[in-house]
Amino acid sequence: MRKKALFITGFYFAAGLLWIVMSDRLLPGETALQTLKGCLFVGAAAMLLYFVLQNRLAANQRHREDKEKADLMYEAVFDNxxxxxxxxxxxxxxxxxxxxxxxxxxxxxxxxxxxxxxxxxxxxxxxxxxxxxxxxxxxxxxxxxxxxxxxxxxxxxxxxxxxxxxxxxxxxxxxxxxxxxxxVSAYQEAVHNIYELSYYDRATQLPNKDFFVRHLQEMDTRQNRMVIAISFHHFRRISETMGVDTEHRAAAATAAKLQSVIGEQEALARKNNHEFLMLLLPEKNSTEQIVHALDRAFEKPVKINGREIFVSFTAGITQDEDGSRKADLLLQQADIAYSHAERSNQRYGVYRPGIEQEARKKYELENDLYFAVERGELFVMYQPFVYGNKSEIKGMEALLRWRHPVHGMIPPSTFIPMAEENGLIHQLGWWVLKEVCREAGPVLKRHRNWTAAVNLSSRQLEHSGFIKKLPDLVHAYEIAPHQLELEITERTMMQPDRMLPVLKRLKEYGFRLSLDDFGTGYSSLSQLKELPVDTLKIDRSFIEDMNEKQKNAAIVKTIIHAAGNLNMKVVAEGIEKAEQAQELLAMDCFYFQGYYFSVPKTIQEFSWSREA
Known part of the structure; x- marks a missing residue:
């Protein structure tokens, strides 16, 4: 670049000098001074030209280099x-x-x-x-x-x-x-995965509750709709005993059976592990037909890894005939119908107006039951059982009662199942035992041949701590163990492998055992010999019509005879007439309990409780 500038400048300087010298010779008369001036001017101009060319050529070079760098950078960015x-x-x-x-x-x-x-x-x-x-x-x-x-x-x-x-x-x-x-393929895949996680269940490939609700919301509101909430039993037990994978397979097989019930325009979703939601069109199927289709679909077991597993269910059904109900309300009504069916031990429940008030009252009662003990709303009443035609008192049965401050007296058939369901039965059961020992203890100490019978739930017997504390309780109130008779129901014996060891242990402690409401449940006369019970209580349903129905009398006579052969005491419940007691005496039944002898009362209302 510098050489190029020097070359151009040198050429200009040489050409300028040559022109001045030659012009001076060709044009005589000019002085040497003028020649010198010309030479100086050419020299100065040559110097200026050199610097100008040097800067211009340097600028051009830098521009080319910058352009080449920019092009290289552009290519690098463009290609990478x-x-x-x-x-x-x-x-x-x-x-x-x-x-x-x-x-x-x-x-x-x-x-x-x-x-x-x-x-x-x-x-x-x-x-x-x-x-x-x-x-x-x-x-x-x-x-x-x-x-x-x-x-x-x-x-x-x-x-x-x-x-x-x-x-x-x-x-x-x-x-x-x-x-x-x-x-954006990775982004779209991530969005799809998020969508799948948000709206679909992986085990069954079914939409989840959120998707189901959105689908209901987007439907033509003029279209008739039926929503079914269906809950399958024992899914958790399948997971615990056979593994989570087996539970997922069972859920998928269950979903396939449900799919066979619905049509193309209808929908199925998985709400949670064991609950599904169905959307059906009632103009295509009546409620009866749908119930029949569900029953038929689950007649046979599902097959998982070569193993057959039976699945049972409870379903709640609601129908939106005019399309006016919102999606959330339909699901709420289906859940209410399901809960009603479950409480009633029915397979199906159909929503009807007013059922939610019943559900609300049940919830309020369940909540109030938690505070019933500390508020003093629970109390114990006693009904004596007597012996022979002289009606000699031989003991009493303790009956738990609840006086609600708003709803009045709540029957045990209402609040005992609630307590068993929510686990409060342990607290209530123990409170009853302590209360019986406290109230009836002085009477039992005066009458050592009397007993106090207390009903036990199977849930209490399954609790290991209950058995251990019971001997200490009667000892604290100076009651002999044989004076406390623990009543169990036939339902308790549905699981003999679990219950028999517990009952035998109670017998070892010296407690008496009584089988309540015999004849209404699952026990048979042939099973009696296996049960370590001391007393058999014949259910009142056999006693009520005994005088009019020969079959009932024959059944009662057979029970008395079988119990006698097994050295069991027999108590007939629900005696309301003298004729009933007389007929039972003729059958060699000597222990009675019922309104004919005494209505249930508090311990203070009995004269014998006040004896010194």
Whole structure:
């Protein structure tokens, strides 16, 4: 660069000197001074020219170097950016948008397509978007910048979702379109996975509750709808005993059976581990037909890993006949109908107006039951049982009562199942035992041949701590263990493998055992010999019609005879007439309990409780 400047300057200086010298000789009369001036001027001009040329040439060199660096940087960025970059000259009117340059990333993905001299926007587009490509091209040309979602394809017809950002700009003295295609397949997959997790159950591939509710909300509200909440029993037990995988397979098999019940326009969803939701169209199926279809679907067991598993269920049904109810209300009504069916030990429950008030009252009672003891609302009443035709008192049965401050007397048949369901039975049962020992203890100490019978729940017997504390309780109140008779029901003996060891242990402690309401449950006369019970109580349903129905009398006589052979005491419950007692005496039954002898009373109301 410097040599070039020196060469040009030297050439100018030599040419200037030659011109001055030659002109002086050709034009005589000029002085040597003038020649010197000319030489000085040429020299000064040559110096100035040198510096000007030096700066200009240096600036040009820097510009070329900067341009080369910029080009290298552009190529590096263009070819190494992760997005697909395409460049196209701005086309003439009605001409297609042709990309003449694209980066290395795009060329690698396009395959053989990437070696073409140019690609139109339509050729890049997938078949799904091919028809809209021309319209989209007009949008690109009409906007300085535009962002949109699209789908492109390579030489093997592989499709790729992209987000495209186009920019119209000047480049190398011409107008160009620069398009950046961003691969959004991973993003879309993540969105899809999130959607699946949010709205679908993986084990059954069914929609979940949220999706079901949204579907209900989007339906034509004029369309009649029936919603069923169906809960399958023992899914947790399947998980605990056979593993989570088996539970998932059982859920999938259950879902398949439910799918066979619904039609194309109807829907099925999984609410949680053991509950499903069904949307049916009542104009296609009546409630009876749907119930029959569900029963038929689950007649046979589901098969999991070569093992047959029976599944049972309880269902709540609600119907929206005029399409006026909101989705959340329909689900709430189906749940209320389900709860009602479960409380009633029925397989199906159908929603009806007023049922929610019953459910609300039950919930309020359950909640109030937690505070009943500390508020002094619970108390114990006693009904004596007598011996022989002289009606000699031989003991009493303790009966728990609840006086609610708002609803009055709540029957045990209402609140005892509540306590068993929510686990409060342990607290209530222990309170009753302590209260009986406290109130009846003095009477039992005066009458050592009397007993006090207390009802026990199977839940109490299953609690290991209960058995251990019982001997200490009677000892604290100075009551002999044989004076406390623990009454169990036939339902308790549904699981003899678990209950028999517990009952035998109670017998070892010296407590008496009584089987209550015999004849109404699961026990048979042949099973009596296996039970370590001392007393058999014949249910009042056999006593009521004994005088009118010979069959009842025959059953009672058979029970008395069988119990006598096993050295068991027999107590007949529900005696309301003298004739009943007389007939039972003739059958060799000597212990009676019922309103004929005494209504239930508090301990203080009996004269014998006040004896010194």
């Amino acid at each position: 950016v992760t997005d697909f970059l395409f460049i196209a000259h701005l086309p003439e009117k009605n001409a297609p948008l042709r990309f003449h340059k694209w980066n290395k990333r795009a060329s690698e993905w396009l395959g053989e397509k990437g070696v073409r001299p140019y690609l139109t926007f339509q050729e890049l587009s997938s078949r799904t978007w091919e028809k809209e490509a021309l319209l989209q091209q007009h949008r690109i040309l009409d906007n300085k910048q535009l962002t949109f979602d699209w789908e492109i394809t390579d030489d093997s017809a592989r499709e790729l979702p992209v987000r495209v950002k186009t920019t119209k700009t000047g480049f190398s003295d011409s107008q160009v379109i620069i398009a950046a295609f961003k691969d």
